[in-house]
Amino acid sequence: MSELTDRIAALRPAERVASARALWRTNSAVKGMIREALAAMAPGVQRCMYCGDSLGADIDHFDPLSRTPLRTFDWPNHLLACSVCNSHHKRDLFPLDERGKPLLIDPTVDDPFDHLLLSLSVGEYRATTPKGIATITVFGLNRPLLVRGRQQARRVVVASLRNWAKARAAADEPDMDEAILTIREQPFADVCHAMLRQADVPRADLIFGRDQDVLPTLRDPDLRARLLP
Ligand SMILES: [Zn+2]
Numbered sequence: 072m073s074e075l076t077d078r079i080a081a082l083r084p085a086e087r088v089a090s091a092r093a094l095w096r097t098n099s100a101v102k103g104m105i106r107e108a109l110a111a112m113a114p115g116v117q118r119c120m121y122c123g124d125s126l127g128a129d130i131d132h133f134d135p136l137s138r139t140p141l142r143t144f145d146w147p148n149h150l151l152a153c154s155v156c157n158s159h160h161k162r163d164l165f166p167l168d169e170r171g172k173p174l175l176i177d178p179t180v181d182d183p184f185d186h187l188l189l190s191l192s193v194g195e196y197r198a199t200t201p202k203g204i205a206t207i208t209v210f211g212l213n214r215p216l217l218v219r220g221r222q223q224a225r226r227v228v229v230a231s232l233r234n235w236a237k238a239r240a241a242a243d244e245p246d247m248d249e250a251i252l253t254i255r256e257q258p259f260a261d262v263c264h265a266m267l268r269q270a271d272v273p274r275a276d277l278i279f280g281r282d283q284d285v286l287p288t289l290r291d292p293d294l295r296a297r298l299l300p
Contacts, residue, residue, distance in 0.1 A: 072101060072144035079140055091140035101144065105130055109151040114260035119153035120178060121161070121210050123259045124220050127151030133177060135163045147179045160211045174205035187212075189265035191278055194221035224259035225282075228266060232285040235294060251297050267295060 075098065079091050095102070109130065110117045119127045131152035134142050142148040152161070166174040176183050186203035187196045195213045198204040207213060231250045238246035254263055269278050270289035279286060288294055 075144040087140040091136050091143040095143055105149050113151045115258045116256050118258050119156050120150040121156040123261050125153035129157045131157045135165050137163050164209050166205050176202050176206045194218040221259050221262050224262040227257050228263050229282045232288045236288045
């Protein structure tokens with residue numbers, strides 16, 4: 072990848088974008104290796120790293136190739152994305168703040184939860200910073216199908232947490248493993264992570280409402296060790 076970057080850097084700036092596009096199109100072996108590495112890091116079963124819902128079928132250049140061709144083969148600039156997020160929402164959008172710094176949350180550097188708050192009762196994201204606002208807008212993070220999917224994810228996680236607690240009380244390790252696998256492999260991994268974080272805030276019982284019986288499970292160190300990286 073650094074050799075390919077050197078080849079692009081050796082060109083005049085005006086020629087770099089076209090050359091980067093051609094090199095990206097033709098180097099399928101490199102793309103295959105990037106895809107394999109990203110797939111192993113993706114949430115759920117190779118889900119999109121932006122929405123967490125659909126299959127991450129595309130390799131997205133976070134900083135678009137058209138803007139920064141020298142990052143075409145820069146490893147941290149690659150994310151697995153679904154075609155809806157990549158081709159219909161983000162496209163070549165890359166908003167900058169007044170100092171020229173990127174305004175999208177970069178999940179390889181930023182913790183998305185520093186900028187976004189997931190309302191567990193509604194399934195919608197609220198922004199807590201300008202980066203949060205730009206990210207929700209560019210990726211359409213509150214589009215109705217994602218909101219509905221997050222509500223379903225919450226139901227699946229809650230049911231699995233109850234199963235885990237029941238299996239642990241019965242010292243049934245295979246059923247405990249099954250419950251963890253169900254949570255880990257379902258789409259919208261962000262919902263479970265938001266639940267793990269929000270279980271610790273003051274008045275978490277109000278956030279969890281009728282699911283507040285899972286709070287002791289979410290605070291359990293054994294369960295947290297299985298679900299948090
Ligand atoms: Zn997506």
